[in-house]
Every structure is written in structure tokens, then in C-alpha cells.
Amino acid sequence: MIKDINFYLAGYALKSLLRDKSKNIFIFIVFSLLVALLASTFFLSASMRAEYHQLIKNYPDIVLTNQRAMQDIPYNTDVVNRVLNLSGVSSTVGRVYGKYAFSQAETVFTLLGIDAFENYANPLLNKLNKKYSLDDNAMLVSSSVATILKQNYYKEYFNFIKEDGSRQKVQIADTFYTPKSSADANLIVMPNELVRKIFGFKKSEFTDIAIMVQNREEIGFIAGKLQEEFPNAKITLKEDLLREYENIYNFRSGFFLTVFVIAFFTFFIIIYDKLSGPNSAQKREIGILKAIGWRVEDILKAKLYEGILISLSAYIFGIILALIYVYIFKAPYLKAIFLNNYTLLSDYRLVFHIDIQTVVLLFFVSVPLYIAATIIPSWRVATLDADEVMR
Amino acid sequence: MITLKNVVKQYGNSLALDSVSLKLEEGELVVLKGVSGSGKSTILSLIAGLLKPTSGEVVVDGKKISKLPDHFAALYRRDNIGFIFQKYNLIADLSVKENVLLPLVPMNLPREELESLLEKTLSSLNIKAKEKSLVKNLSGGEQQRVAIARALVNNPKIIIADEPTANLDEKLSLEFIEMLRAMKSKNRTIIVATHDPLFFNLDFVDRVIEVQKAKILSCL
Numbered sequence A: 001m002i003k004d005i006n007f008y009l010a011g012y013a014l015k016s017l018l019r020d021k022s023k024n025i026f027i028f029i030v031f032s033l034l035v036a037l038l039a040s041t042f043f044l045s046a047s048m049r050a051e052y053h054q055l056i057k058n059y060p061d062i063v064l065t066n067q068r069a070m071q072d073i074p075y076n077t078d079v080v081n082r083v084l085n086l087s088g089v090s091s092t093v094g095r096v097y098g099k100y101a102f103s104q105a106e107t108v109f110t111l112l113g114i115d116a117f118e119n120y121a122n123p124l125l126n127k128l129n130k131k132y133s134l135d136d137n138a139m140l141v142s143s144s145v146a147t148i149l150k151q152n153y154y155k156e157y158f159n160f161i162k163e164d165g166s167r168q169k170v171q172i173a174d175t176f177y178t179p180k181s182s183a184d185a186n187l188i189v190m191p192n193e194l195v196r197k198i199f200g201f202k203k204s205e206f207t208d209i210a211i212m213v214q215n216r217e218e219i220g221f222i223a224g225k226l227q228e229e230f231p232n233a234k235i236t237l238k239e240d241l242l243r244e245y246e247n248i249y250n251f252r253s254g255f256f257l258t259v260f261v262i263a264f265f266t267f268f269i270i271i272y273d274k275l276s277g278p279n280s281a282q283k284r285e286i287g288i289l290k291a292i293g294w295r296v297e298d299i300l301k302a303k304l305y306e307g308i309l310i311s312l313s314a315y316i317f318g319i320i321l322a323l324i325y326v327y328i329f330k331a332p333y334l335k336a337i338f339l340n341n342y343t344l345l346s347d348y349r350l351v352f353h354i355d356i357q358t359v360v361l362l363f364f365v366s367v368p369l370y371i372a373a374t375i376i377p378s379w380r381v382a383t384l385d386a387d388e389v390m391r
Numbered sequence B: 001m002i003t004l005k006n007v008v009k010q011y012g013n014s015l016a017l018d019s020v021s022l023k024l025e026e027g028e029l030v031v032l033k034g035v036s037g038s039g040k041s042t043i044l045s046l047i048a049g050l051l052k053p054t055s056g057e058v059v060v061d062g063k064k065i066s067k068l069p070d071h072f073a074a075l076y077r078r079d080n081i082g083f084i085f086q087k088y089n090l091i092a093d094l095s096v097k098e099n100v101l102l103p104l105v106p107m108n109l110p111r112e113e114l115e116s117l118l119e120k121t122l123s124s125l126n127i128k129a130k131e132k133s134l135v136k137n138l139s140g141g142e143q144q145r146v147a148i149a150r151a152l153v154n155n156p157k158i159i160i161a162d163e164p165t166a167n168l169d170e171k172l173s174l175e176f177i178e179m180l181r182a183m184k185s186k187n188r189t190i191i192v193a194t195h196d197p198l199f200f201n202l203d204f205v206d207r208v209i210e211v212q213k214a215k216i217l218s219c220l
């Protein structure tokens, strides 16, 4: 293979590229940036998909909500235990949360209770739970909640108005970041007990019950049994819970942006090169080469080397840029586009997950296309009569 | 060695060569003379296989050049023809060395062989010192030498020169004639197309052939 490479020809090709330096540098930059953009998109979506699979592993298979007159009401601990005793159920967690209206600012906060022993479906909660140990009278607020509170002169604590009209003072222990547009923007996290106090739940009450089953195949069956056992309950299955996520992941993560970028990429590079083709000096050079004994295939080989040198190096450079951007710098901006509407994850872990298939695909939609666009116009010139240069 | 038989060349409706027949022996130096537009360059292109005749044939060393497909015509040029163009046709942004080696590039020869061919050619033309200079920075006379070096580097049996002194002053023209004499002494077949009178009375020129209005007039 190496022996087949004509290094003189490759040297000539490199010289040709350097002679048209500014244009080729421009192409190189555009080419690598587009590869980088595409590859970043792919890497990011692959990582998020991997993350997503992590996420749904922890998600409850079934959520049971108590209702009266089709309004949600709390459950008692004994129900949690009764559910746990059903065959096929592997674990149950009583969850405590609710909405709190802060009328002064005309907004609604989501109060989420945590408890050190829970295995949270929500990775943000999981993280917070690991990072902070909250005492009975403290809470973590999201950055936008912190802003709202500050605007209303609550810098260190907040007075919740409890169900019975009395006040509950809670210290702000810390702030965590969530984008303004996210569904978690107005999230407040505090111990279960505190949430109960504010909403007037009894000590033994839960907002709903998260259920894990032993065998996923049995979800439908167990759901049926639960409905029999608790005729008032509203039963939500994992797939219903995840539908929202699915939409974000499948729609945002990629398809749109990717297709757009691929189209732009191919369009730009090809049109640019097609339109300019060989200029008159390059045409003359092709004529000279033919006149001094280069075959058409020699000329095309030189062009092939030119195409390979520029597109392959730009491709590799672009992939490296994307790896650095996504996995070292954690994909600023691009991540925001992806997670625009809904994120529980302010700092996504971005597990290193490279989908070789997409890297290969990216190669095949870019490099050969560019090489073809380099060769074809020269081929048209090279097959013309060479005696033009005689004049 | 080189035979043109009833060669007709038409460009569209205009007749560039009207049934030209010509025979050149090996080692012969022939000067094609004639005014501009008479058809000299066309004859050279046909011999070099750069053009195909409209009718008639061109035979070199028993090979029908006029029938060769493009691919083989290029190989034929590579192995047999050294072409010195009127406008030099060098690549201005490449160095002397790179220009001279250009005909050999597709052959992928071993480095030592390439270097020795280069060395020999450059020294014989006295431009070794300028090896690394870019062609665009050379004087007209130096560019002419580079063009000759490029024509000679593949050791061609046939050397073709089209108006080689058209862009040179008298002193450089005389220098070229001396280089031509040296080429002739190596028993190469040489064809020079020119309307420069300097070539018409040279002792080492075998024949001066006049081309006029697409026809060969006289074979002196």
C-alpha cells in the first residue's frame, strides 16, 4: 500500500494546495468546523441517549396516586406497605412533593421532598441528595427561585405560609443552577418532613407512591392488580412518564439539526468548488502537464491526493475538535439548544460514548464527496485537447 | 523515423494543414520556417501526439501516433518527446528543480535516480546554482534554460521546439543556438519551428522546410 503512494505526486499536490493558500485554508476551516459541528451534535446526542438510558433505569415502573372525586389526595404509610406486599413488586417509595403558590410574585414553586435513603429517578435530586445533608429547616433553591426570592427581599430564608395560615421559616442552604426555561426552573428541594409541614400533610402521608417491579413483563398485570386493590388510584406507567422525555430526546437530539447541517455542509463545499472549478491558470497547468507526458490518470491522481490531503485532514481535525468541545468543554451552547425546554440536569455528566457508526457515516458523507468535487472539474479539463497550451 | 502522410488538420471550417507529407530521419535537425499562422505549431502538436489529424497519419518509430488513445499518447510523449514551448510554459510558483522534475513525477522513480537525472540536466544547462529559486524570479534567459532542462530530463529521442527564440534578445538567441548544437551532437532528432532568420543558415541544421498557407513549400 505505502509503496503504491507516489510521494512526488503527493508533494506536487501539496504544493498545488499551498499555491492557492487562502482558498484552501478557508476550505479547510469551513470543512473542519462543519465536521466538528456535526460530530458534536452526534456525540452529544449519543451521550445524552446513554444518559437517558441510565435515567430510565431508575425511573419507577408504576406511580400510584390516590384520588377522591378525581382529585389527588395523599396516601398513608400503610398503603405503601400493602403495595410492597403485592407479589411482583420489588420496592416502593412514598414520595412527598407539591406546588406552592407564591402570590406576591405571582408564581408557583415546586417543593420536592428528599430523604437520604431514596434512590431518586431524577439525577439532579440524586446529586443534591449526595452533596448536601439538609437539616430540618433548610432548603436548596434553583437559581431562578433564588432570583425571585431576592427580588422580594428574601436573601437568607423564606417564610412559607402553611396550610393553617401560620408561617414556616426555612433557611436557604444553597442554590443550584437550572436554565430559566426548564421545567425545573422553580424547583425547591427540602426534607420530606418540611414539605409535609408546609402543605399540612400528616407525618405518615405521601403525595404518591413510586413502585418498582421485579419483572418488566409483568407491569401490565401488576397495574391491573393495583387497580383492583385500590379502585380510587390513578395509575401512571413508566412509558407515560417517559413520553415527555422521549419527545425531547428524539426530536431535539438530532434529527433536525443534523439534517440541516448535513445539507448545509454538502451544499456549501460542493457548490463552492464546483463553481470555481479549475481557474484559467490551473487549466493551463493541466495542459502543460499533459503536454509533458502526464496521463489523465496522473493528473487525476494528483487531484485525488489534493482532495485527500485537505478533506481527510480537515475531517480528522474536525472530529478532534468535536471530542474536545463535547467531552472536555462539555459542549456549551450546543447543550443549551438540546436541553432548551426541559432539563433536570444543569451539568450533564456527558458520559463518553462514541457511536462509531456515526463517525463513519460522517466520513462517508463528507470526504468522498469533497474528493469527487475536486476531481470531476479537473477531469473535464484533463480530457480536453492539450494543445491549447501551445498558443 | 518521423513520417507524416497526407496529413490534413481542420479546426472547424478553417484548414490548418492541407495534405502535408514529411519524412524525418533519426538524428536529423529540421527547421520549419514560415510566417505566423502557416501551420508550424500544428505540425509540432501532431508529431507530439497532442493533436489528432483530421485525416492522414503520423508515424513515429513505426507507431501510428495519430491513432493512439489519449492514455498511450501521454506515455509516448513521456518516453520520447522533449517539448520546448514558445512561452516556456513553466509553472511560475514552483522552483527550478520542481519544474524540471515535473515530467518524471508520475514515474515514481527511486530518489537517487531522480537526483542524478536532475543533476546531469541542470549542470549541462548551467542552472544548477538556481535549483531552488522559484521560476517566477528568474530572468527570461534562465527561464528558457529551465524549459530546455525540463524537455531534456527524460532523455527524449525527439526534441521539439516551437519559436524558441521568440521571447529572447539576440545574445540569448545565439546562446540557445549553441545549446541546440550540443543537443544535435547527441544524435537526437530535433524539430524547430521558427520564423527567426538566425536559424536559416546554420551549418549543423540538416534541412530548412518552409510551411506556407497550410502546405509544405520547399524541402531544401
Ligand SMILES: Nc1ncnc2c1ncn2[C@@H]1O[C@H](COP(=O)(O)OP(=O)(O)O)[C@@H](O)[C@H]1O
Pocket: B011, B012, B014, B015, B016, B034, B035, B036, B037, B038, B039, B040, B041, B042, B043
Ligand atoms: N485551436 C484552434 N482553433 C482554431 N483555429 C486554430 C487553432 N489552432 C490553430 N488554429 C489556426 O490554424 C492555423 C495554423 O496555426 P498554427 O499551427 O498555430 O500556425 P503557426 O504556428 O505557424 O503560427 C492558423 O490559422 C490558426 O489560426
Ligand SMILES: [Mg+2]
Pocket: B037, B040, B041, B042, B162, B163
Ligand atoms: Mg506557432
